[in-house]
Amino acid sequence: xxxxxxxxxxxRWEHPVFSKAGLNVFIKRDxxxxxxxxxxKWRKLKYALTDACSKNxxxxxxxxxxxxxxxxxxxAAAARFGFMSTGFVRGEAVENDTLFLCRLHGMQxxxxxxxxxxxxxxxxxxxxxxxxxxxxxxxxxxxPHAVKGCSELVSExxxxxxxxxxxxxxxxxxxxxxxxxxxxxxxxxxxAVPVLKNGEQIRQEIDQYLHEPSNYTLHTSHHFGxxxxxxxxxxxxxxxxxxxxxxxxxxVYTGKMLYAVxxxxxxxxxxxxxxxxxxxxxxxxxxLGMKDKF
Numbered sequence: 426x427x428x429x430x431x432x433x434x435x436x437r438w439e440h441p442v443f444s445k446a447g448l449n450v451f452i453k454r455d456x457x458x459x460x461x462x463x464x465x466k467w468r469k470l471k472y473a474l475t476d477a478c479s480k481n482x483x484x485x486x487x488x489x490x491x492x493x494x495x496x497x498x499x500x501a502a503a504a505r506f507g508f509m510s511t512g513f514v515r516g517e518a519v520e521n522d523t524l525f526l527c528r529l530h531g532m533q534x535x536x537x538x539x540x541x542x543x544x545x546x547x548x549x550x551x552x553x554x555x556x557x558x559x560x561x562x563x564x565x566x567x568x569p570h571a572v573k574g575c576s577e578l579v580s581e582x583x584x585x586x587x588x589x590x591x592x593x594x595x596x597x598x599x600x601x602x603x604x605x606x607x608x609x610x611x612x613x614x615x616x617a618v619p620v621l622k623n624g625e626q627i628r629q630e631i632d633q634y635l636h637e638p639s640n641y642t643l644h645t646s647h648h649f650g651x652x653x654x655x656x657x658x659x660x661x662x663x664x665x666x667x668x669x670x671x672x673x674x675x676x677v678y679t680g681k682m683l684y685a686v687x688x689x690x691x692x693x694x695x696x697x698x699x700x701x702x703x704x705x706x707x708x709x710x711x712x713l714g715m716k717d718k719f
Contacts, residue, residue, distance in 0.1 A: 429462065429471075431581070435452065435454065438683075447699075448698075448701060451703070455467075461497055461526070461710075463709075467498070468574035469568075469598065469601075470498065484509040487562040491519050503531065513545070566597070588699060588700075589701075592617075592682035593619045596630025603639045606639075620678055621652040624643060625643060653676075659676055660676065672705070675715070676712075
């Protein structure tokens with residue numbers, strides 16, 4: 426059976442800005458679901474793995490960069506549930522902690538030049554087109570299966586929140602949470618924080634998965650220079666957050682999203698008394714590849 430026991434508590438985030446504004450801010454700790462298959466990674470993989478089993482596919486094939494938390498999560502999930510796994514890695518051959526752990530979990534790594542990598546289906550077909558055991562999983566796990574898995578987060582919430590925030594890369598996690606809110610007929614305002622430049626484009630990524638329109642908010646000015654880019658301001662925020670809460674976050678996704686929430690609260694965006702939920706989407710191994718930023 427493809428399943429993990431979900432352990433994703435909700436912790437309060439205390440901050441003087443929130444106290445002054447009369448806000449109740451919480452963090453959904455999806456980073457605690459599993460040490461390696463954590464956060465939205467498990468939610469996005471769950472039904473893909475179930476589908477692979479139903480089709481008798483025993484070899485998971487996926488894609489990611491050299492520091493990809495998705496690659497590591499897929500490698501760990503493959504080992505946990507008895508699959509073989511292969512990861513196509515974007516760019517030149519390198520060694521790092523993330524890829525070491527991928528290999529340790531049995532994942533074969535194939536490095537692909539950046540030009541060829543853009544056409545993932547072509548790369549997959551070249552190596553596995555005739556392999557009936559292989560199962561394609563897109564970069565980041567983005568798929569309708571991912572949306573279904575992420576939608577289940579909403580059913581775990583103990584109260585109805587006024588606002589719900591998550592970081593946004595491919596749009597699948599956001600689409601899943603929006604779908605969950607729609608399924609439960611909740612009027613929670615959903616906020617997506619794109620972590621890359623030109624974040625408005627993520628709206629198309631989200632909307633392609635939605636069965637009905639949704640009036641959500643995109644906050645496109647908290648990318649700090651683009652995907653995996655940082656600034657001293659962001660790093661300082663993350664260091665202070667970890668020191669004051671004991672919760673590890675990274676600068677690629679959750680760090681940017683939480684900074685956005687604090688920034689918006691500072692500017693008086695939310696009504697006093699608002700209950701705000703943020704989603705910690707895991708991926709703290711991303712810190713290992715960015716030690717030089719701290």
